[in-house]
Amino acid sequence: MVTRLSFLGVIARVFMWAFLLALAVVVLYPLLWMTLNGFKTNAELFGDPFALPLDWSFGNYAKAWNRGVSGYLTTSVLVTVTSTVATVFISAWAAYGLTRVDIPLNRTLTAAILGGLMLAPTVALVPLVKLFQAMGLYNTFWALLILYTAFRIPFTTFLIRAYMIDLPREVDEAAEMDGAGRWTAFWRIILPMCKPILTSTVLLHILFTWNEYLFAMIFTSGSGVQTLPVGLTSLMSKHGTDYPVVFAGMVIAALPVVLLFFLGQRHIVKGLADGIGK
Amino acid sequence: MRATLRRTLGLAWVVPALVLVGVFVYLPLVQNLQFSTLKWDIYSGEQEYAGLDNYAKLAGDPVFWSSLGNNALYAVVSIVFQVFGALLLAALIEGVRSERLQRALRAIYFIPSAISLTVAGLLFYFIYEPNLGPLNHALRAAGLGDLAQAWLGQESTAMSAIIAMSQWQGFGYSTLLFAVAIQRIPAEIYGAAAIDGVGAAGRFFRITVPLVREMTGLMAIVTLSGAFQVFNEVMVMTAGGPDNSTQVLGTWLYRSGFVRNNFGYAAAIATVLFVITLGVAVAQLWVTRRRRVEW
Numbered sequence: 001m002v003t004r005l006s007f008l009g010v011i012a013r014v015f016m017w018a019f020l021l022a023l024a025v026v027v028l029y030p031l032l033w034m035t036l037n038g039f040k041t042n043a044e045l046f047g048d049p050f051a052l053p054l055d056w057s058f059g060n061y062a063k064a065w066n067r068g069v070s071g072y073l074t075t076s077v078l079v080t081v082t083s084t085v086a087t088v089f090i091s092a093w094a095a096y097g098l099t100r101v102d103i104p105l106n107r108t109l110t111a112a113i114l115g116g117l118m119l120a121p122t123v124a125l126v127p128l129v130k131l132f133q134a135m136g137l138y139n140t141f142w143a144l145l146i147l148y149t150a151f152r153i154p155f156t157t158f159l160i161r162a163y164m165i166d167l168p169r170e171v172d173e174a175a176e177m178d179g180a181g182r183w184t185a186f187w188r189i190i191l192p193m194c195k196p197i198l199t200s201t202v203l204l205h206i207l208f209t210w211n212e213y214l215f216a217m218i219f220t221s222g223s224g225v226q227t228l229p230v231g232l233t234s235l236m237s238k239h240g241t242d243y244p245v246v247f248a249g250m251v252i253a254a255l256p257v258v259l260l261f262f263l264g265q266r267h268i269v270k271g272l273a274d275g276i277g278k
Numbered sequence: 279m280r281a282t283l284r285r286t287l288g289l290a291w292v293v294p295a296l297v298l299v300g301v302f303v304y305l306p307l308v309q310n311l312q313f314s315t316l317k318w319d320i321y322s323g324e325q326e327y328a329g330l331d332n333y334a335k336l337a338g339d340p341v342f343w344s345s346l347g348n349n350a351l352y353a354v355v356s357i358v359f360q361v362f363g364a365l366l367l368a369a370l371i372e373g374v375r376s377e378r379l380q381r382a383l384r385a386i387y388f389i390p391s392a393i394s395l396t397v398a399g400l401l402f403y404f405i406y407e408p409n410l411g412p413l414n415h416a417l418r419a420a421g422l423g424d425l426a427q428a429w430l431g432q433e434s435t436a437m438s439a440i441i442a443m444s445q446w447q448g449f450g451y452s453t454l455l456f457a458v459a460i461q462r463i464p465a466e467i468y469g470a471a472a473i474d475g476v477g478a479a480g481r482f483f484r485i486t487v488p489l490v491r492e493m494t495g496l497m498a499i500v501t502l503s504g505a506f507q508v509f510n511e512v513m514v515m516t517a518g519g520p521d522n523s524t525q526v527l528g529t530w531l532y533r534s535g536f537v538r539n540n541f542g543y544a545a546a547i548a549t550v551l552f553v554i555t556l557g558v559a560v561a562q563l564w565v566t567r568r569r570r571v572e573w
Contacts, residue, residue: 027386027390027450028386030402030446031390033412046410048415049410049411050415090294090295091295094291094294094296096291097289097290098292101288102285102288103285103288103289103291104286109296112299113292116304118555119304119307120551122507122551123549124302124303124306124310125531125544125548126306126310126313126535126548127306127307127309127545130541131306146298146302147302150298150299150301151303207392211393211394211396213395213396214510217513228394228396229395229510232397232400233396247404250397250401254394260392261385261388261389269454269458272451273458273459
């Protein structure tokens with residue numbers, strides 16, 4: 001295809017590139033500024049916000065780490081790992097039952113599980129606090145694990161179910177002929193075939209859990225089981241005069257998910273596109 | 279008989295998911311309705327039946343109405359930037375010839391969506407800060423020092439400042455999804471249009487827009503639903519202040535229940551939130567049920 005380069009066309013292209021690049025700067029500059037501030041001193045920060053740090057030492061990062069970030073990070077990692085395993089496993093388990101096992105009331109049960117997608121967590125807040133207080137789980141790690149799992153099961157089941165429906169029936173018949181029980185068929189045959197969608201759901205769940213704030217703030221305030229999003233706000237209120245330390249904490253919180261995004265970009269895009277597009 | 283038993287045993291597959299969703303998602307929803315009819319002090323633990331008093335109080339609460347207004351403003355701005363803006367941007371990116379550049383642009387724009395709203399909120403809290411904040415510094419350097427102000431500290435600008443941060447954080451997410459939708463359009467359609475002499479604007483309005491209509495509808499609904507659930511960014515940046523000017527339904531619910539100790543009133547706000555989000559969810563079902571665009 002031959003494109004004629006008209007004068008107007010060139011102008012349009014120049015404008016388009018200027019716009020795309022300006023937007024990239026608007027997105028990246030605040031993040032760069034945040035990272036650089038983690039290396040500055042308070043005086044430098046107040047002096048000229050655009051200047052580079054004089055001394056590239058990791059002192060602020062060490063301070064942030066020692067002032068609680070190590071604890072928040074540990075809680076975040078624990079909650080993220082356990083709730084990811086629980087959510088994806090329970091959802092895959094349910095998706096298998098809904099798509100490949102002959103069970104009564106299949107359509108109703110599917111609607112009941114997926115219907116949870118429509119409900120906003122904020123709406124359930126007050127009763128959930130009472131419920132967790134009654135169960136003695138308020139202000140514990142368990143509260144977050146349960147909430148993150150329960151509230152993400154509908155979405156995760158929805159994604160895995162959509163994928164399992166499309167797997168050919170012959171697979172199940174072959175498994176049956178080999179004398180495999182339901183459990184073996186699920187664990188050894190169907191789950192491995194679902195690897196692409198399982199990867200997307202794992203990544204999406206990690207992104208969600210790592211960044212969740214509402215439940216984390218209400219169910220763990222001041223109890224030593226705070227996650228990074230809540231911990232950062234405590235760091236801010238406790239050491240709010242030592243800004244560079246707060247910035248260092250923010251970088252420590254942001255870095256893992258940004259790296260994860262770059263490593264898993266393809267799968268995240270696929271998961272999001274499938275999940276919302278179906 | 280045995281067959282029925284076997285079918286019933288099959289329910290074991292769905293029981294864990296059903297129990298968790300039932301106990302922690304549906305049950306609280308029903309309880310919330312009941313709680314909203316109570317006058318309830320958390321500390322004394324006293325509860326008494328109050329009928330629709332909480333709702334009557336809600337109707338006469340100016341902060342409730344301004345919160346609802348703030349959510350609506352949030353929704354309108356987000357739809358402009360994260361649905362229409364993102365669609366246009368995605369089309370621009372897909373028009374870039376080099377695939378590597380396309381990928382790089384999509385990834386760069388997405389980064390803010392990967393970091394938590396807490397990090398993004400704190401970051402912009404500093405950017406808007408009147409003395410050390412780079413925004414005021416930049417304005418002064420550009421000779422626009424008169425415009426420098428305490429962005430989050432005054433009623434006239436605080437809400438807009440929070441909404442602006444939200445757009446920065448969220449537009450890359452919808453751009454990425456629109457880019458995926460555009461990639462699904464067969465290249466031949468664009469090729470044919472180019473041969474027919476249809477210009478870039480024509481291709482955008484006559485091919486891209488109609489063929490990603492389904493994604494546009496879904497994004498509008500996801501964005502709308504998100505705008506009424508806003509909580510984190512407001513909590514981190516202003517906690518609803520100054521003088522309740524940035525209060526949204528989520529933060530007003532939190533404040534009423536957990537700061538001012540009135541669970542019944544908070545539950546009534548939650549009911550309003552529920553009705554709105556349910557309405558949006560029903561619209562979502564309606565959009566997805568419609569026949570999918572074929573190509």
